Amino acid sequence: RSAGIVGAPFCKGQSRGGVEDGPERIRAAGLQRRLQQLGCAVKDYGNLTFEDMSLDEPMGLLKSVRAVGAANQKLSEAVRAVKEDGHTAVMLGGDHSLAIGSIHGHSAAVGELSVVWVDAHADINTPLTTYTGNIHGQPVSYLLHELRSKVPVLPNFSWLKPCVSAADVVFIGLRDVDPAEHYILKMLGVKTFSMSEVDQLGVARVMEETCDYLSARCFVSLNRGKKPIHLSYDIDAIDPSVAPATGTPVVGGLTYREGVYITEHLCQTGLLSAVDLVEVNPLRGQTEEDVRSTVSTAVDLLLGCFGRVREG
Numbered sequence: 001r002s003a004g005i006v007g008a009p010f011c012k013g014q015s016r017g018g019v020e021d022g023p024e025r026i027r028a029a030g031l032q033r034r035l036q037q038l039g040c041a042v043k044d045y046g047n048l049t050f051e052d053m054s055l056d057e058p059m060g061l062l063k064s065v066r067a068v069g070a071a072n073q074k075l076s077e078a079v080r081a082v083k084e085d086g087h088t089a090v091m092l093g094g095d096h097s098l099a100i101g102s103i104h105g106h107s108a109a110v111g112e113l114s115v116v117w118v119d120a121h122a123d124i125n126t127p128l129t130t131y132t133g134n135i136h137g138q139p140v141s142y143l144l145h146e147l148r149s150k151v152p153v154l155p156n157f158s159w160l161k162p163c164v165s166a167a168d169v170v171f172i173g174l175r176d177v178d179p180a181e182h183y184i185l186k187m188l189g190v191k192t193f194s195m196s197e198v199d200q201l202g203v204a205r206v207m208e209e210t211c212d213y214l215s216a217r218c219f220v221s222l223n224r225g226k227k228p229i230h231l232s233y234d235i236d237a238i239d240p241s242v243a244p245a246t247g248t249p250v251v252g253g254l255t256y257r258e259g260v261y262i263t264e265h266l267c268q269t270g271l272l273s274a275v276d277l278v279e280v281n282p283l284r285g286q287t288e289e290d291v292r293s294t295v296s297t298a299v300d301l302l303l304g305c306f307g308r309v310r311e312g
């Protein structure tokens, strides 16, 4: 295995400063060294730089549209390059609006892909359904073919074309979904495992069903081979008792063990092609231990993606 790391110190998809420090905190916790200890080759492509948008007036409710569009265009090109260099892409956020560029760039390199979205939230508000205007609550709607008519072309987003089919997405960890998001998920028939299903089925069964669901598709589609998997992991999927330093914490989340099991299982499929690890916000921890625990969990989730198993 080989990992290509891209840091995206970006926070404009939401309104809480600090999430831009996520990449450095995750690196400082020893991600590269720990990956190399697993026998994984690592190339760190460094952090993207995002120019300050002086004039970025809100568009109705939507905040920082131009900044988010420009950042994701850069990120898309970066992730595409990492994939074309043959690595499994590791995108360190930054807020979850960055999944727009990460998934777009991944798809530009590999074509059709599956998306496993691990998150307390569905992040599938459209620009017209969002309550907050924060684009980190909207990335999935920008990516889905089926929602193309619901997302207006926005400034600095003309580069973006939808690249994911609703049937190729699975959500795990949902527990804070807005009414419009719930409607969209039902209308499109998107596969979801909320925390109720995690409790009901257990994480092992959730992962079996996730992988069966995603591979079943390839018998009906022209694409006979199984699609590469893009894992977009929002640290707020993990219970705040374990990962408190994040912008939108929600009680009743995944345990550390469940969170890691998800990455171990996906690693074993051999299909994991890109990973986002987003929403680590050191300023949202009340103590240094809060930050340490959050960052350490983020690192362990990434190690699980690259073959670390708890049996040693």
Ligand SMILES: CN[C@](CCCC[B-](O)(O)O)(CCN1CCCCC1)C(=O)O
Residues within 6 Å of the ligand: 095, 096, 097, 119, 120, 121, 122, 123, 125, 130, 131, 132, 133, 134, 136, 137, 138, 176, 177, 178, 234, 236, 247, 248, 279
């Ligand atoms: C659930 N949707 C939220 C949160 C999005 C979180 C983004 B993520 O990247 O962290 O997953 C919250 C909307 N609620 C805010 C409080 C009042 C009710 C609506 C939104 O802002 O759209």
Ligand SMILES: [Mn+2]
Residues within 6 Å of the ligand: 096, 119, 121, 123, 136, 234
């Ligand atoms: Mn998210």
Ligand SMILES: [Mn+2]
Residues within 6 Å of the ligand: 119, 120, 121, 234, 236, 237, 248
């Ligand atoms: Mn979230």
Ligand SMILES: [Mn+2]
Residues within 6 Å of the ligand: 014, 095, 096, 136, 236, 247, 248, 279
């Ligand atoms: Mn967030």
